[in-house]
Amino acid sequence: MGLLMIFLSGVLFALGLGISGMTQPEKVVSFLNVVGDWNPSLIFVMLGASMTYLTGYVFILKRSKPAFARAFTLPTSRDVDRPLVFGSLLFGLGWGLVGFCPGPALVALATGYDSVLIFLLAMGFGMYSFEVLDSRLKGDPDGGAGLIINS
């Protein structure tokens, strides 16, 4: 039952991405290309989504626990550190280059286009390599102390 509700949350998320226009890389790029034929409509996606979340999450967190899990698992870090800054910078460059971010790319898998597959494989490879490298550096007490990804 829990897994089914999680699955349906994913389906609803995909519908939101599709209806909002986020699954169309062309729209995303024309939103980010502020000097071109600028299309500001995607501002309202983030606005609508975060405002909805803001309104609802306070009430959900008042409950003692989630419906199908032992506890709420929320990010605790408050530091604005180098990985946050540098990682977000790289992410944005990739996002603006083609117009895909992780969610929309997974939703677009249904089209079966080569470009979507290439993007997903490269993205998965990037994520996996980072995980491996990051955990290796963190496992070593001195390892990568001078590197930006382990600051």
Added chain:
Amino acid sequence: MEFTLIKPLFGGFLLGLAALSLLFFNGRVAGVSGILGGFLSFRKRDTLWRFAFLAGLVAGGFLLLATFPETLNLNLKSSPPAVMLAGLLVGIGSRMGSGCTSGHGICGIGRLSQRSMIAAVIFLSSGIAAAVSIDLVFGGAI
């Protein structure tokens, strides 16, 4: 104008609702890069719920294709090397920065997290920098 406003707002509302639903049922943040990255690492023992959410995203894509096919009219003009580079940057960057457009942009900002707001300003800025410079230098997608 009203027409172009309603779809992004309503789509955003559905995204917020879906993220709230994941929080309510599973107590987790709906950050796609975090969910996928955790799934790919196979180290944690919680791959099942991650798989369920990711499968929902993919299934939602098929549902969109059947109901509103125009939402998946990609019109992707980028070349394969550019797509590959973009995928790598998005993959590495989102894991290093602990989030992407969903985790930071929707849930983080929605929780008024300062970290997420800063991340969103940075990735919006570098996204604008990438899109603008490609347009200025190459006159379109590369």
